[in-house]
Amino acid sequence: MRVAASGPQEVLVFPGGIREIGNSQRKRIHPEVRGHLMNKSQKILGAVILLLLAVSIYGFWISRDPEAAREEPSTKKSKDSNATVVDLSPLKVAQQVAKLADTPDERALAKEALHKADNEVDLTFDAAIRDALLHPPPLSAEVKEIQDRLKKGQKLLNADPGAWLSSFPSSWRRRRKASRTATSCSGAG
Numbered sequence: 001m002r003v004a005a006s007g008p009q010e011v012l013v014f015p016g017g018i019r020e021i022g023n024s025q026r027k028r029i030h031p032e033v034r035g036h037l038m039n040k041s042q043k044i045l046g047a048v049i050l051l052l053l054a055v056s057i058y059g060f061w062i063s064r065d066p067e068a069a070r071e072e073p074s075t076k077k078s079k080d081s082n083a084t085v086v087d088l089s090p091l092k093v094a095q096q097v098a099k100l101a102d103t104p105d106e107r108a109l110a111k112e113a114l115h116k117a118d119n120e121v122d123l124t125f126d127a128a129i130r131d132a133l134l135h136p137p138p139l140s141a142e143v144k145e146i147q148d149r150l151k152k153g154q155k156l157l158n159a160d161p162g163a164w165l166s167s168f169p170s171s172w173r174r175r176r177k178a179s180r181t182a183t184s185c186s187g188a189g
Contacts, residue, residue, distance in 0.1 A: 090117040094114045
């Protein structure tokens with residue numbers, strides 16, 4: 001077997017056999033893709049980068065603000081029901097800023113900001129309650145009917161405290177009278 005060499009080549013003799021230096025099998029097989037293939041360390045590095053990218057996307061997905069996603073339905077609900085919603089944004093902002101306080105001075109200022117924001121929300125809530133009491137929503141026909149029945153019943157009760165019994169069937173009145181006598185007899189014996 002003859003090997004044609006294009007120049008001087010070095011040959012080393014090892015106990016396991018003869019090995020040529022400077023004439024690698026990889027270079028002889030695919031000379032056109034030499035430099036384009038990734039070696040093992042580059043593949044591992046690429047896999048690690050892809051893994052870190054996937055973990056960061058997952059972390060971003062998990063830690064996103066869920067209130068922003070729920071904000072639109074709550075605003076739609078309040079617009080549909082014509083309900084006055086108290087603005088809690090001053091308190092939320094103060095709470096977020098308080099988390100960032102590091103020094104004792106910053107903590108004192110954050111505590112003061114929380115207190116003032118809480119007072120502001122309380123005042124807004126009180127104003128909304130006062131407004132609701134001064135300007136109640138118009139009553140529907142069904143609610144007006146129920147309210148009239150309640151007023152009539154209250155007048156009847158105020159006029160004669162025992163009159164409410166006459167509205168019940170006579171069988172109920174007899175049972176009530178019998179239960180009263182039974183309890184008074186058992187209490188006396």
